[in-house]
Amino acid sequence: MHVPHRRARMVAALAAAAAVIPLTATAADAATTTKYNHATFLQHALGLPTSNTSPVIESITYDRFQWLLQQDGQFAFLIGDPAGDASFAERARAVEAAASSAGVKQVYWFNPNLSGSVKVGTVTVPALDIRKSETITELAADSRTTYGHAWKNLVGQYLGNGVTATATGVGSETAVVKTVTGTNTVNDYGATAGYSTEVGNVNGGALYDYKTATPADVTDSFFFVYDKANTVTPDGSTAQPAKVVSWVNLTDEASTAAAAADVNAAIGKVGPATLDELDQFAWWKSEVNARQKEQAPRVDRGSEVPVLTDADNAAADGGWRIQQVTYPELVDLLKSGTDANAVILFGGTWCPNTRPVLPFINEDAQEHDVTVFNFDTVLDGGQVGGSTTSAVNPFQSRNTANNGSTAALANANPTFLYGHVLQQYLNNIVTQYDPARGASQSVTFYPAGDTTKPLQTTKKLQVPFLLAHQAKAGDAPNGGITRQWIQKNAAGAVSEYTEYMSQWWFTNPKPNQLGISATQLPAGAPIWNKINADLATFNWKTDVSTVIPNTGIDTDDAQYLVDGDTATVSNTDTAVTVASPGTSPIPIGPTALAGALDWLTPARTPASSVAAKTAYLAAVKANTDATLITHLKTVVGAWHVAQLRKTTVLTAWGLPTTPGSVAGGKNLIRKLDVFFGGLPGGPRFTTRTVTANPVTAPTAPSVSVTIASAAGRTVTGNVAVSVKSGATEIASGAGALSGNAASVALPAIAAGTYQFTLTYAGDEDIDAFTESGRLTVNPAPVVEDPPAPVNVTPGSTPTPTPAPIVTPTAKAKVSKVAGTLSKAPTSKKSGKYTVTISTAKGQVKASGKVTIKFTKGKTTKTVTGTLKSGTVTVTVPKLAKGTWKVAITWPGDSKYQSGKATGKSIKVKK
Known part of the structure; x- marks a missing residue:
């Protein structure tokens, strides 16, 4: 079964385990998307009352209808x-x-x-x-x-x-x-x-x-x-x-x-x-898996690994979130979902590029509590009309109006459905195809199907195509796209954008399953051990250069061969050709290659595959040493075949910018995280605590920041600080974020009170932000001359100097004590729990030890941790199944009074 990139359970579960004093907790990473749903459409289409939010009627597409009739x-x-x-x-x-x-x-x-x-x-x-x-x-x-x-x-x-x-x-x-x-x-x-x-x-x-x-x-x-x-x-x-x-x-x-x-x-x-x-998931699972197996039946392409399993519909994760809609429902959504963004996926179960991303889109939708509305531009779902991507299929609304050059075929396809939707609601779309590069890269349509009117052209998307849309009231055309899942290419590329079209064996690669057939690279080739080991740890951050073959050398070519490999090596006076196996095959496997190289000795071994062919031609032309010719022929055949196999492996690994590869598959899944995370209310948003503790001259000041991401993401990069006196900058500095915190050291400055700003430029995960505050540098203390000595006359009694009276300083109260379960424990694995003790802005951070107790019945497990900059993350031991209560205590320190919090219970289910 597939194992998608599970980062965490729904953040709602994490929020339920948080303890804050004072407490105001929300599932902050749940994106703010439209409340439009299926019931909304039926209220508009059939006049159902708005009070009917769970109707028994459900509209279905042709594809789903014919499937239901078979069940x-x-x-x-x-x-x-x-x-x-x-x-x-x-x-x-x-x-x-x-x-x-x-x-x-x-x-x-x-x-x-x-x-x-x-x-x-x-x-x-x-x-x-x-x-x-x-x-x-x-x-x-x-x-x-x-x-x-x-x-x-x-x-x-x-x-x-x-x-x-x-x-x-x-x-x-x-x-x-x-x-x-x-x-x-x-x-x-x-x-x-x-x-x-x-x-x-x-x-x-x-x-x-x-x-x-x-x-x-x-x-x-x-x-x-x-x-x-x-x-x-x-x-x-x-x-x-x-x-x-x-x-x-x-x-x-x-x-x-x-x-x-x-x-x-x-x-x-x-x-x-x-x-x-039978709900939508039953249909999705059945159709997607059946079509995947039909269209990609080879084991090396994951034919035995279902794209969708019941785990994708698990209630604990939020259930199945992709809901297919009909064309009338799509239009109603695009004009009626004015309250917030709607996430829309174009694509169908027939599409070999859409299927491989479905589990990952669903997972992100679960994590961000989003419904994804799916529309298939092929109106019959690819069941009746023939080639789904061709203009010869009259159910494909995303193509040219004509399917041939004759006048009788000029209006073969209902592309007006697609054309009017793009013109009216999605006119700010960007696509890989550019109509300026020719008719094949555009959609043509007659307005409302009227062939007496001029043919119109619009941009042509390819599927899968994911976007966020904000509807607007009224009939005026609306460039309502607020976000797209699409790759922006480097300057000078043929296409400004690339759409994410990949394959199941690239988005969900498995050992020996990279779409490489046994003919392209036999399963027994030793290199598979390295490929599979690299695959086990490969992710979107992996430097591809650390895993791809080196096609510039031949010293490791035997790793790509198996005994039993054969090739036919032939030549003319000026060129050598190799076919595998060809009509007159010779052995070229590791054993045959090793024998040839041993005979040649290092001194006579060619430097490369190209050099081997040159040496072979020379030996054939001289025709004085049949044994030399035989061994060179073996080397030429073996190295040529090995280099072809290296190229195959190189292509399979690919690059992050090539979606049809392992690196590209991992990258496009990463970009799904970015897409969903950037929806309004999503986890790009952070909360920050900035501290600038007062210092006394000549001590150099510093400004610190701690960042909390609602989705538990690690914030990376640098923060910059600018200190001004009035409009004049008098000091600046920068610091790298580590562990979602940074401290920016500033140069020593004169005593006074200044304004500072701390800025973060943002990245694809986290929005940029600016925080400001006051920085105080106190004057250096005045050192007085010591008092003159007192001469005491013998026999007299000196007047004693009264001892100073010290008034104890009252300890301050902390702002709040917060506990958050950052990694849920199980009965087999430990977890993580973070405690943060917040203090007033500009004041020193809390320090000392924090105690956290986890209690279930008569069983109590206690862990402690030492605060650093007011925060500590401790390891939660393995906990037995059941509900555990959480209690946080802190004795205080030299500056602050003690504090405590009662955390929400942790439910251990496995």
Whole structure:
């Protein structure tokens, strides 16, 4: 199974273990993102009341609909289009009320109008209703036919009769479905008189029956209960398929009340308790893993390592956070999510570059308490229309409007869906492709599909594509992108940006699984031991030069060879060619190579692969020493093959700037951390404590800072301090951060009170900040002359000098005592606990020992630590499962009174 880069549990769990006096604790790294959710869309699309925050109806994409129809169990479905059926929204509300009252867990709503006829800004996009594809005149005739196949695929495989669907390339990027009507296919025995499952009408026929013609009511709205395994057994016959267990034509209902009653009857056919629910994660896990195995079946590409596992949906981590939405829902989000940023991922389960990043996007979304809205620009999810990235697929909305040079194909694709979204809501997008470099690097579209209007061009994103968007009220175009996950290239690069497209074996590399086949580098090659050892410790910080092969030498070439390797070495008068194995192979493995080198001796061994070929040509031309020719031939073949294998390994390791490599895979995951961390309210934000203790001249002053990151991140780099008297800078200095703290030493300055500023420039993890305060340098003490001696006359009594009276100085109170669990302990591993004792700004830091007690029942474990600059981190011993109470005590020091805190309990679960 994959093991993503787990940094920590949800910060909410850490916040729950914090103790502060006074206490005001929040999960500070939870990003402030939009409250928009699925219920919001249904309130807008169907008119559900705003009080209904957990509706039973859920809108689903074509891809998820066809998947659900393949699953075991009984499911409730709703089919209809609010734009095409004026009664649908009202009837859908009746379904919601009836299903909710009955205790149904989920009703899945599929809208066959894939565009929803929604309004994007001031443009209403054309209907793309696959039930009546012949009416989609905005698309070319061939495209309309393909849209018809998509609908009839649902009928032919699951929902009705008279359609035969033939699928090829299932699970690949080129899946195609073709359909034929008027056949004897039966999925619903209800066409037989007396066996219809229409509520209240046993002679109502099948739900969809294409045996003789397209059903007259095909565009009506329906509620139905489905069970792919359901059958009926007529008298004297064998079991017959009856997948549609019960159904209601909502469009034909006389009233909303009648619709609700019939929906209740349809549900009652099986009972609400038997209706099943499969959430988005079930679909994601099934489809992603199946398609990954289909498209990358080789073991060296991780075919045996599932991309998604149940661990990705663990409730303790916040559950699955990526939610796919339909096109109408995407548009509604982009115009309605005005309260805060929304995180949007473009990509689909069909995409070999999207799948490898899904677990890592989900993990970051969990950590920052964010929902990621996913939209697949391929409207059928790559199930019907063919090559998903090609303009020949009329479901791909992110391509050119045409799929050929003829006028008949000029409007083959619904790219107006994508084009209007970018123009209206995402017009400040940056992409790797640049329309200025040619038509292949842009998306073209006719406004609202109207071919009488000029063809327009917009930027073309590639998937996966992750962004944050802030909606704005009104119909004015909005460059609403606030953040993008994209690589900015160095000046002079062909593309200003690079999109993060990688592979599963690079984002989640495993031993011997770097996408290198046995032909490219045999599994028995000794170099695999080093590769796997390097891989075990490789991360985004690793210097790639420490792991990549040295292609400039041949002394280690045997590490890349195995006995059994062969090659054919041939030559002309001026050149040598090597093929492996070729037509006349000779042994070139480590044993053969060692024998050749031993015979040659170091003195006669060529300096490089190139030199070996030169020496071989010379020996062949001289033709005086057959043994020399034989051994040189072995060296040439072995070194040539080894160098090719080195290049393969070099390419696999790659660079951080090449996403399709191990280094690039680790880097793009790191950049996901940066993307999510930079969302408003995310862990780029820090709290700081700056101290400038008073000094007495001529002692040089200093300014110290301690930084707390809500996500527990280590802040690196330098801080700078500037000291001014009025507008004039009189001193400055800089200090390096270590352990989230720095002390900046300043030169000695004259007595006085000054203003200082401390600045941090920030990095990709942490925002820049500036802090200011006062710096006091007290005058040096005045040293008085010693008093004159007193002469005492013998016999007289001197007058004694009274002893000085010393008044004890009252100790100050500390500002607060705080305890934070920075690493949770388990029954098998120790943890970390940090205590900070804060003092007034400008005052000395607290010192001395702190005692922390962890208590469960009669068991108490005690640890102590010594404060340094007011902070100490101690090791928490292994703790048995259960709930442990935390108590912090500090006896005080010479400056401050004692303090204590009661920490929130630590729950040890494993």
